[in-house]
Amino acid sequence: MSSADGLERAARPGRTRGIGVELWERATADRSRAGPTLSRGLREARALHSVERRTVQEVIFGLIRTERGLRALVGDDPLDVWLGQLVLSGLDPSVATEERPGPWASLCERFEALPTALRHSVPDALAERLEAQLGGEEAEAFWQASDRRAPMVLRAHLRRAGTRQRLEERLRQEGIETTPVGARGLRVEGRANVEGSRAYRDGWFEVQDEGSQRLVDLVGDGGGTVLDLCAGAGGKALALADRGHRVVATDVRPRALAELEQRAKRGGVRIETLLLPDDAVPATLARRRFDVVLVDAPCTGTGVLRRNPADRWRWSPERTSELAALQGTLLERGASLVGPGGRLVYATCSVDRAEDEDVVQAFVDAHPGWEVAQSVRTWPQRDGTDGFYACVLTASTSR
Ligand SMILES: C[S@@+](CC[C@H](N)C(=O)[O-])C[C@H]1O[C@@H](n2cnc3c(N)ncnc32)[C@H](O)[C@@H]1O
Structure with a gap:
């Protein structure tokens, strides 16, 4: 978090506080669009120097993780909530008191005593679900890990870089220090604008969490055909x-596929893309069969809250059920495209069984012949990675 000076500047009347509080109000006015509102607001806040912008960003990203608890203790006024977040981040409570009367001196202590859902600013029903699935202690560790900033991890793209070590050395020459993680990953030490590097422009790496890289390890090295x-x-x-x-990539979002094509060009790999309608497999695809079909399904994203903290605002039991139904449909669609002896790989970045094991179990129950060959989970609190679930399914030839 920012220095004592930065915190004090953010607490006093002035640009940092004015722009910060206003941006927070805008983001919370329409929570479904909070992510883009914040990114745009920060980019466009030209009156701020870079240090001030960083402070605003850190306070707001902290606030997303503490808001419910702060509101319970200091009320709904955005300035009080803002000052409360600064106090939780280390601002001397007497500075907050000079700005507004409030319970600042005992705030940290009282905040720590709040129930989990308030302390981590998540819906009660989500906190309860995770506690039922993980137990209280592990659930608390999960929430704490999800509140921390995620590390920046790169995947060495060997088609361009040759080896991970060559990439590591090249990045070092560009002033970016990294540490190897997993089979092809490099964790960036400190802050760095990796996408501004020449190595990135030359396609030597992609930004990809270690958990996501492990899922690719599960599919292994290739030669076969993969439908993503x-x-x-x-x-x-x-x-x-x-x-x-040999990868065929499909999705319902044309802009995402256009970005994929750009990235494939930079990385020197050929990927066939196909835009799908929401509700069916087009005939051109339905005729084909693949050695591996990957269903990296849309989900609530509870495993990646450390990267997308505002996703907690979109979570609800109803949305989870809707997504679980879609996940089941996509799994069935994927299964119909697996060739003889092939594998069906199901994955989400949710840690909720309702979107993971339960979806797979319902599929297996409804489709005799398919069985789980392998499954993995990664956890922020255990592995330091995003929370991922992946499951490899295989079918007997009689299906
Ligand atoms: C978890 S994201 C995929 C992330 C991606 N595989 C990656 O590694 O970067 C889920 C994707 O599912 C797509 N999606 C949603 N509904 C779909 C559908 N009916 N058919 C195919 N894809 C769909 C979304 O557009 C989204 O891009």
């Missing part, structure tokens, strides 16, 4: 192509 049914902008499709698979 929910490819998005292609994080996994690119990694699979770099491992020698």
